[in-house]
Amino acid sequence: MTRNDFRGFRIIAAGACLLFGSAPAPAVTEQETVPDQGLPEMVVEAENQVLQDIVKSTFEVALSAAIIDTFFTDFDEAVLEISPVEGLQPFLNNPRDLHSDQAPHCWLRDPAQPPVVTFFPEDPEGHQARRWALTVTDFRGAPFRHFEDKGQPPGQVAWDGRGDLNEMLQVGYxxxxxxxxTDKGTNTYNYAGISFRIPAVDYREKNERRLEFTGDEVFQKGGTLLRDSGRGWLTRAADQIRKDHPYSPLKVVVQAENKRLAQDRAKVVAEFLVGCMLLSDDWIKVEAVAKPDLRSEMDGSVSIRVEHAAGV
Structure with a gap:
């Protein structure tokens, strides 16, 4: 190596020292690592910026009388017996029947209430009337209720169902x-009306409210099995009592041709009302009345009596 060569080597070495001296020192970590060992676990903490905003709206179904009154009983019953879901889904409908028959049964027939019958008397021959009369007769043809007055007959005569002695008509009879x-010449003209019967009536007797039904519509002939019409009448009675007299004691009075049949029927009616209205077994009193002279085609009667209902 010549002198010039040695001098050049020293210059290169000095430049390298300057270069390495100016490089930044490696960062010192807080934890020393060991060869052939992975890095320690690293925990990353951050704030969750995701916000949830849930808004629940009510589920409403607008029902009108026109929608409900479809004249299809099965459909109406299905609509009115739907119960709201319990628990976490209060805005949905639960297609299960209610545990008790508490929904109103708007499609069922109402018992007749005073005025039970309204007559529309008319003289077809147009006589100059001096006096008129309207007589309601029972199944024997005997007078039961009599109306009369002077002058022309009125456009209508309302009858509350009671006789001249204030007794109530017999349902089903x-x-x-x-x-x-009677014209001014004392000639009398009679016009016979058609026969009619009242299957159910709702009226007051002193401090009781009575809902009475003819036996042939409540029970099968001579037995204790309820007809479909009977279930309807009893359900309608339960709806009315639940609405107007929820805390009043009840009494069931059944008339039949013999005592045993009347007792068995009274028990059936009481059990039906207990299950329908969720009552205790001792809430309803029962009474059986034997009436051997009943007309066989009427098959007795059922009377559901609400006590202490005079002021309601």
Whole structure:
């Protein structure tokens, strides 16, 4: 190596020292590592910036009388017996029937209430009437209720269902009527009406409210099995009592041709009301009345009596 060569080597070495001296020193970590060992676990903490905003709206179904009154009983019953879901889904409908028959049964027939019958008397021959009369007769043809007055007959005569002695008509029994007009010449013209019967009536007797039904519509002939019409009448009675007299004691009075049949039927009616209205077994009193002279085609009667209901 010549002198010039040695001098050049020293210059290169000095430059390298300057270069390495100016490089930044490696960062010192807080934890020393060991060869052939992985890095320690690293925990990353951050704030969750995701926000959830849930808004629940009510589920409403607008029902009108026109929608409900479809004249299809099965459909109406299915609509009115739907119960709201319990628990976490209060805004949905639960397609399960209610545990008790508490929904109102708007499609069922109402018992007749006073005025039980409204007559529309008319003289077809147009006589100059001096006096008129309307007589309601029972199934024997005997007078039961008599109306009369002077002058022309009125456009209508309302009958509350009571006789001349203030007794209530017998449900299911056939009644008829005769309309009479006496002209100024003392001639009397009689017009016989058609026979009619009242299957159910709702009326007051002193401090009781009575809902009475003819036996042939409640029970099968001579037995204790309820007809479909009977279930309807008893359900309708339960709806009315639940609405107007929820805390009043009840009494069931059944008339039949013999005592045993009347007792068995009274028990059936009481059990039906207990299950329908969720009552205790001792809430309803029962009474059986044997009436051997009942007309066989009427098959007795059922009377559901609400006590202490005079002021309601």
């Amino acid at each position: 056939p009644y008829s009527y005769v309309f009479s007009v």
